Amino acid sequence: MPSRKVNFPVFDSDSHMYETREALTKYLPDHAKGTIRYVDIDGRTKIVVRDTISEFIPNPTFSVVAAPGAQEDYFRNGNPDGKSAREIMGKAMKSIPAFREPAARLEKMDELGVDYALLFPTLASLVEERLKDDPELTHDVIHALNEWMFEQWTFNYEDRIFATPVITLPIVDRAIEELHWCLERGARTVLVRPAPVPGFKGSRSFGFEEFDPFWQACVDAGIPVSMHASDSGYSEVLNIWEPASEYKPFAPTTGFRTAAMGSRAIEDAMTALTCHGTLSRVPDLKLLLIENGADWLPTLFRNLEQTYKKLPQLFLENPIEAFKRCVYVNPFWEDSYSDVVDLLGADHVLFGSDWPHPEGLQDPLSLIDSKLSGLSEEDIRKIMGGNMSKLLGIEAKVQVS
Numbered sequence: 001m002p003s004r005k006v007n008f009p010v011f012d013s014d015s016h017m018y019e020t021r022e023a024l025t026k027y028l029p030d031h032a033k034g035t036i037r038y039v040d041i042d043g044r045t046k047i048v049v050r051d052t053i054s055e056f057i058p059n060p061t062f063s064v065v066a067a068p069g070a071q072e073d074y075f076r077n078g079n080p081d082g083k084s085a086r087e088i089m090g091k092a093m094k095s096i097p098a099f100r101e102p103a104a105r106l107e108k109m110d111e112l113g114v115d116y117a118l119l120f121p122t123l124a125s126l127v128e129e130r131l132k133d134d135p136e137l138t139h140d141v142i143h144a145l146n147e148w149m150f151e152q153w154t155f156n157y158e159d160r161i162f163a164t165p166v167i168t169l170p171i172v173d174r175a176i177e178e179l180h181w182c183l184e185r186g187a188r189t190v191l192v193r194p195a196p197v198p199g200f201k202g203s204r205s206f207g208f209e210e211f212d213p214f215w216q217a218c219v220d221a222g223i224p225v226s227m228h229a230s231d232s233g234y235s236e237v238l239n240i241w242e243p244a245s246e247y248k249p250f251a252p253t254t255g256f257r258t259a260a261m262g263s264r265a266i267e268d269a270m271t272a273l274t275c276h277g278t279l280s281r282v283p284d285l286k287l288l289l290i291e292n293g294a295d296w297l298p299t300l301f302r303n304l305e306q307t308y309k310k311l312p313q314l315f316l317e318n319p320i321e322a323f324k325r326c327v328y329v330n331p332f333w334e335d336s337y338s339d340v341v342d343l344l345g346a347d348h349v350l351f352g353s354d355w356p357h358p359e360g361l362q363d364p365l366s367l368i369d370s371k372l373s374g375l376s377e378e379d380i381r382k383i384m385g386g387n388m389s390k391l392l393g394i395e396a397k398v399q400v401s
Helices: 072-077 085-089 102-112 123-130 135-153 172-184 209-221 255-261 264-275 297-310 319-326 337-344 366-371 377-392
Strands: 011-016 036-041 044-049 052-054 064-066 092-094 116-120 161-163 225-228 287-290 327-329
Touching: 011 287, 011 377, 044 123, 052 123, 102 116, 102 161, 116 225, 116 377, 123 135, 135 161, 135 172, 172 209, 255 264, 264 287, 264 297, 264 319, 297 319, 297 337, 319 327, 327 337, 337 377, 366 377
Parallel strands: 011 116, 116 161, 225 287, 287 327
Antiparallel strands: 036 044, 044 052, 064 092
16 A cells, blocks of 8 residues: 555656566567577576677566565665675565556556556666667667567556657667657657667767757657666776676676766766757757656756856857756655755656666655655645646546545
C-alpha cells in the first residue's frame, strides 16, 4: 500500500519495464540477424552485441533482479559501513508480471497509488553506444526494439501507461521516418539519448542545424522529447585516466569513475543544445530530462551566464532563458526539490520514482512527505502529475480509489 493517499492525479515520469529476451531480436531484419545474441557463461546469461560480450547490464534477461527501492537507504544515507554492491542490493527477486506486462503493471500502479506512468525500456540503454560505428545498423536495431515494445506494451495502454519508443539520430531522415512510425501508433513522447550523435564521419552535436528538422517535427506533432540517462559514451573519456574495457555502472572498481562521471553527460548535452542554438532556433521544443538528476543545474547556469556575458554575439537570445522555456527536469528523488523549484519554477519540475529499479523508490508517493512538504499544495499537484499531464495532453483524473 502507498504511504499516503492524495486527492489529485499522480503521474510518474520515470518508470521502467524489464524487457524480455526477444526484445532486441524478434524483429531484426534478416541482414541484421546475429547482431544481438545471448550466451551462457559459467551458468550466467550474457548479451552479445556484434560478437562482443557486454557487462553493462549484469543480467540482461532480467529473470532475477534487485527489489524495487533496494538502494534507497544507500542513496538516502550513503554507505558508512563500506558495504559491497551486492550487500547494498540485498536479496534478489524473480521478475514478476508487473515488470513485463501492461495489465499486471496497471494493477501494481493501483496498489502504489500511481494513476499514470511514462514507461522507459531498461536494456535499450546499452544499444546505441555499442553500435555507434554503424549508423544504418543502429537504426535497424532500434526499430526492432520499437516494434517489440509496441507489440508487448503498446505506446498508450488504456490511456494510463505510456511506453516510450526510442529514436536514434545518426541519419536524420531515418530518425524522422521512425518518429512518424511511432506517432502513427500513438506515442506521446519519444526517447533520445543525451549523447553526441555518431555518424559516418565521426560524432557531432545534436544541437547542430542538421538536426533541426527532427526537433521541429516533434514540435509539429505536439509531443515533448524525453532524454533519459543512458550509456552516453563517456567511458572513452574516463579510459584515458583509468583504462577499462567497458563501463560497468553496477560494479565500479574504484571511486574514480563514480566521481568523475557525475552528471557530465547530461550537462554537456544541454550545453550543446543551448550553445549550438537548438533551443532558440526551435523555441517551442519541449525536453523532459528524466533520471538525470538536478544538482548540475547551478553549474550549467553559471557557465552559460559567464559565456553569454563574454560572447553575447554567439547567441540568438539569453541561453538561460532559452533553457528555462524549453526544459523540464525530473530530479533524483534524493535531490532537493525546493532548490530546483527555486531555479526553474514549479511548472518545469517533474516527479519520477524510477520504479522498479533498485535505485528508485519502493513507495513512489513517499516523495511527497520526504521532499515536497515545504512546497505549496498547488506546486505539489503540478510536480506530482499536473505538469506531465499537460505536457502529454492528457485530461488527467484520479484513477486509484
